[in-house]
Each structure stands twice: as structure tokens, then as C-alpha cells.
Amino acid sequence: MNRKYLALVILISISLFPFSCESPEEDDTTPPAAPANLSFDANQSGDGEIYLTWDAPADDDVASYHIYRAVGTGSFTELTSLTATSYLDQSLDYTVEYSYKVTAKDDSENESPFSNTVSLTPVNLYSPDTPSGLEIKAHNIPSAFTLNVELSWLANIEGDFSHYKVYRSETAVFAPDEATELDSLTEVYYYDEDVVAGTTYYYKLIAYDLGGKASDPTNVVSDTPLPVPTLISPINAAVASSTTPTFHWSHVDKAVKYKIIVRTSQLTGDIWESTITTPTNATSGSEISVTYPSSATTLTSNTQYYWFISAYSQDTEEINTYTAVNVFRTP
Numbered sequence: 001m002n003r004k005y006l007a008l009v010i011l012i013s014i015s016l017f018p019f020s021c022e023s024p025e026e027d028d029t030t031p032p033a034a035p036a037n038l039s040f041d042a043n044q045s046g047d048g049e050i051y052l053t054w055d056a057p058a059d060d061d062v063a064s065y066h067i068y069r070a071v072g073t074g075s076f077t078e079l080t081s082l083t084a085t086s087y088l089d090q091s092l093d094y095t096v097e098y099s100y101k102v103t104a105k106d107d108s109e110n111e112s113p114f115s116n117t118v119s120l121t122p123v124n125l126y127s128p129d130t131p132s133g134l135e136i137k138a139h140n141i142p143s144a145f146t147l148n149v150e151l152s153w154l155a156n157i158e159g160d161f162s163h164y165k166v167y168r169s170e171t172a173v174f175a176p177d178e179a180t181e182l183d184s185l186t187e188v189y190y191y192d193e194d195v196v197a198g199t200t201y202y203y204k205l206i207a208y209d210l211g212g213k214a215s216d217p218t219n220v221v222s223d224t225p226l227p228v229p230t231l232i233s234p235i236n237a238a239v240a241s242s243t244t245p246t247f248h249w250s251h252v253d254k255a256v257k258y259k260i261i262v263r264t265s266q267l268t269g270d271i272w273e274s275t276i277t278t279p280t281n282a283t284s285g286s287e288i289s290v291t292y293p294s295s296a297t298t299l300t301s302n303t304q305y306y307w308f309i310s311a312y313s314q315d316t317e318e319i320n321t322y323t324a325v326n327v328f329r330t331p
Contacts, residue, residue, distance in 0.1 A: 031110035032059035035085070035102045038115040048094065048122050048160030048210050053086045054102050054115055061106040068114070070099040081105075090159035092122045094211040124211030128158045131205045131218055138223035138313055140197045140321040147225055149192040149201055153218075160209040166190050167204045167217070176204050176217050197321075200224040200254065224254040226311050226321045232287060234328035243299040243330045246291040247307060249323070253284040255311040260290055262307045266325050272296040299330050 035054040044051040056062060067087055068076040076099070080087070092098060099119040104112040133154035140147050151166065166183050167176040174180055182203075183190065195201060202222045207215040232248035234240045247260055258276045263269045276290050292299065299305060310322040 028108040029110065032062050032104045032106050032112045033057035034113040035065060035104050035115040038100065038102055038118050040118055040120055046159060047124050047126050048090065048092045050089045050092060050098060050120065050122060052100055052118065056085050057104055057112065059106060062104045063107050064105050066103045066105060068101050072096050076101065094122055094124045097121045124209065124213060127213040128156050128161055128207040128209045128215045130216045131156060131164065131207050134205055134218045134221055136203065136221040136223045137318050138225040138320055140225040140228065142228060147193065147195060147197060149195055149223055149225065151203060152189045153205060155188045156207045158209060160211065162208045162210045165206050165208065168192065169202045170199065172202050172220060174202065176206055195225055197225045197227045198253065224313050226255055226313055227252045228321050229309050229311055229323055231309065231323055231326050235326045237327050237329060239329045239331055243301060244292045244294055245328065246289050248287055248289045249309050251278065251282045251284065251286045251288050252311060254313050256315055257312045258288065259310040260307060262292065262305055264305060266306050301330050304329050
């Protein structure tokens with residue numbers, strides 16, 4: 001190749017080089033336009049709620065929206081970010097004015113100017129729902145130092161829910177007022193430990209919202225921490241009359257049924273159990289009895305066995321109280 005031709009090739013290559021390389025992409029520093037028409041939608045707002053909607057800017061690289069809120073005369077601070085063009089603010093105070101404005105951010109984190117501002121105070125139109133699922137369980141377990149009435153219920157789901165109040169009486173018909181108010185709480189359970197065994201207690205529950213409106217009271221529920229039944233015979237290592245002994249104990253008022261358990265040791269080795277419905281003619285202190293059946297595991301002669309009674313105030317498997325374990329011998 002002659003020198004003139006070589007020089008021409010080099011010159012052409014140099015002249016074409018700038019056009020064969022792409023220009024580096026410039027950083028995006030242009031923010032999107034501000035969201036438009038920020039407004040309050042009354043139809044989708046509830047008690048203590050403000051439902052906001054806005055129009056998206058025309059920019060095709062909007063990645064998120066950022067909601068700023070001022071409470072009362074306070075300054076605006078960022079409340080949340082989201083990708084939707086609507087937001088429901090909940091659990092708001094009825095005595096405070098809330099102000100809102102929204103920005104948009106693009107993929108490069110450029111933030112738009114603020115939208116217009118919306119300011120309003122939430123309203124309180126409706127009382128909360130009456131609490132549901134109220135259940136009651138009374139317990140008197142001396143060995144565990146437990147004497148109480150346990151209440152539990154399902155949580156209210158209103159956005160403006162504030163708290164519950166528990167009311168108690170020793171009569172079935174009573175007004176939920178200051179005289180019967182027991183406690184105020186936000187949990188969905190309550191242990192009443194200021195109780196006496198043998199006394200029946202009646203309870204109602206009311207829910208309150210942030211604006212002070214009260215629900216209707218629940219239906220009355222009641223239960224009785226039962227006194228511990230007294231085992232009569234065979235007890236204190238006495239010899240039973242046969243290997244199919246009859247067990248006797250005293251009835252406690254409000255017990256709807258009992259369960260007897262016979263075992264081979266004080267703590268374990270259950271060999272027989274039976275549930276006994278309280279006779280309709282039973283009165284407090286009257287004797288109830290049940291005989292060990294011949295169809296159960298045969299009791300060995302001249303052997304020590306143990307038994308105890310559980311008492312129930314409701315027709316469920318929730319034990320209300322039970323006796324200490326006692327001992328007897330077979331003949």
C-alpha cells in the first residue's frame with residue numbers, strides 16, 4: 001500500500017470515529033408536574049376518616065406519590081408514600097383540623113411541586129358497633145391461687161374505635177352507668193379478680209369511639225366461681241366397701257355437672273372418668289354419688305387408689321373448680 005493511500009484511510013477513519021460512539025446519557029434532573037385536583041371524597045370517608053383523591057401528572061416516569069399532612073397549626077410532614085392516586089387517613093381526632101398536600105416523584109427521585117392543599121375536620125356520625133362474641137368463664141382453682149371471672153370478645157374494627165368499658169352487677173337487670181362501671185380498656189379480654197366464690201356476676205360491654213359515641217350494650221353474660229365441692233367418701237385412705245366402690249360428694253350451687261376421675265397415683269395414671277349431670281332436685285350441700293362400673297378397669301384388691309371431682313358452671317369443657325386429690329383403699 002502506498003503512502004498516499006494509507007494516509008487517506010487514516011484520515012477517513014479519524015473523521016468517522018466521533019460518529020461511531022454514542023453520547024453518554026445525561027442524568028434526569030427534571031421533576032414531574034405536581035398532582036392536580038387534590039380533593040376530599042365524602043362518600044368514601046367514614047367516621048374519623050378522610051379519603052383523598054388526586055389526578056396523576058402526565059409524566060410517564062412517575063414512580064410514587066408522597067402525602068404530607070399538617071395537624072392543627074403544626075407544620076407539614078410526610079405521612080406516607082404510595083403508588084395509587086387515592087389514600088384513606090384513619091383514626092383521626094374529631095376536634096382537630098387536618099391539612100394535606102401531595103407530590104409526585106419520578107424514577108430518578110425528582111420530586112414535583114406540591115399539589116393544592118385540602119383542609120378539613122373529621123366528623124362523627126355513627127356510634128361504633130356493639131361488641132360481638134362476648135364469652136364468660138369463671139374459675140376457682142385454689143391450688144393455682146386462681147379466683148376470677150374471665151371475659152373475652154371480638155375486636156371492633158371501626159377506624160375511630162377508642163376503647164371498651166366493662167360493667168358488672170350482682171343482679172341480672174342493671175344499667176351500665178358509673179355505679180356499675182368496672183374498668184376501661186382497649187384489649188379484647190378482661191379478668192375480674194375482685195370476686196367471691198359462690199357469687200354470680202353479671203356483665204355488659206360497651207364500645208366507645210374517638211368522638212365519645214357509645215355502642216349499644218351487649219347482652220348480659222353471667223357466671224359463678226363455684227365453691228370447691230366436699231368429698232365425702234371414700235377418703236383419707238379409708239377402705240372402700242368393695243372393688244366397685246360408690247363415691248359421694250356434696251353438691252355446690254350453680255354446678256351444672258361434675259366429672260370424677262380415678263387414678264393409680266396422686267398425679268397420673270387415670271384409669272376411669274365419668275361425667276355426671278347435676279340432678280334436677282339437687283340443692284346446695286345435698287349428696288351426689290356415682291358407683292365405679294364393673295365394665296371399667298378392674299380395681300385390684302388391697303390397693304391404694306386416688307380420686308377427685310371437677311365441677312362445671314357451664315355445659316362446656318371449661319373446668320370451673322376441682323377438689324384436691326383424695327385416697328382410698330380397696331378391700
